[in-house]
Amino acid sequence: MSKVSYYTAEGLKKLRAELSQLKDIERPAASNAIGEARDKGDLSENAEYDAAKEAQGMLEMRISKLEATLSTARIIDESQLDTSKALIHSTVKIKNQTNGMEMTYKLVAQSESDLAGGKISVDSPIGKGLLGKEVGDVAEVVVPNGTMKFDILEISRI
Numbered sequence: 001m002s003k004v005s006y007y008t009a010e011g012l013k014k015l016r017a018e019l020s021q022l023k024d025i026e027r028p029a030a031s032n033a034i035g036e037a038r039d040k041g042d043l044s045e046n047a048e049y050d051a052a053k054e055a056q057g058m059l060e061m062r063i064s065k066l067e068a069t070l071s072t073a074r075i076i077d078e079s080q081l082d083t084s085k086a087l088i089h090s091t092v093k094i095k096n097q098t099n100g101m102e103m104t105y106k107l108v109a110q111s112e113s114d115l116a117g118g119k120i121s122v123d124s125p126i127g128k129g130l131l132g133k134e135v136g137d138v139a140e141v142v143v144p145n146g147t148m149k150f151d152i153l154e155i156s157r158i
Contacts, residue, residue, distance in 0.1 A: 005069065006076040006088050011112040015073065019066045022059060030056040069111060086130045086155050088122050093154035094130070094139070102153065107131070126150075 007015070034056060037049035076089055086092045086107060093104045105120045107130060113121040120127045129141035129150070139150045 004072050004074055005109045005111070007073050007109050007112065008089065009075050011109065012070075012073055012075055015066060015070055015111065019063065019070065022063050022066070026059055027063070030059050073109075083155060083157055084134055086133045086152065088131075089157065091154075091156045092130050092133075092152065094150040095153055097138070097149040097151060104154075105130075 030052065033052040034049065037046055037052045040046060040048065083090075088107050088109070091104060091106045093102065095102045105118055105126070107122050107127055108119045110121040110123045113119050113124070122128065122131060125143050126139075126141050126148075129139040130152070133139050133152045135152050135155055137152045139152060141148045141150065
């Protein structure tokens with residue numbers, strides 16, 4: 001069974017817009033590129049044709065992946081979420097116990113993650129470690145080079 005992913009209305013809208021762009025604009029362009037390359041002669045030695053077919057395959061794979069994601073996507077009603085625990089769409093302020101550095105992250109679905117924008121996936125090691133924690137808890141996160149400990153300082157729905 002497929003895994004349900006929760007999105008903000010904005011995140012889901014972006015996924016749908018990307019899918020529409022791929023299907024309505026890029027797919028016909030890829031077909032045209034294949035047709036133009038086919039018209040240039042012998043297909044067995046036509047690098048342009050091979051490149052166009054490969055690009056079409058990559059495009060179709062991306063479309064398929066987006067369709068699968070959208071089929072299991074659900075919009076989450078943030079007003080109904082428990083604000084005492086770190087859940088998807090929570091903004092969590094944490095402090096690294098090792099170096100004292102404070103960071104603030106919003107927990108989001110994998111396709112919405114943007115580390116530079118302060119959004120981390122709930123499927124990432126840190127995201128998994130923060131889920132379900134409350135203010136005052138210590139999140140122990142297993143990362144490739146050991147275990148990191150973070151103090152949970154604040155949880156909000158910003």
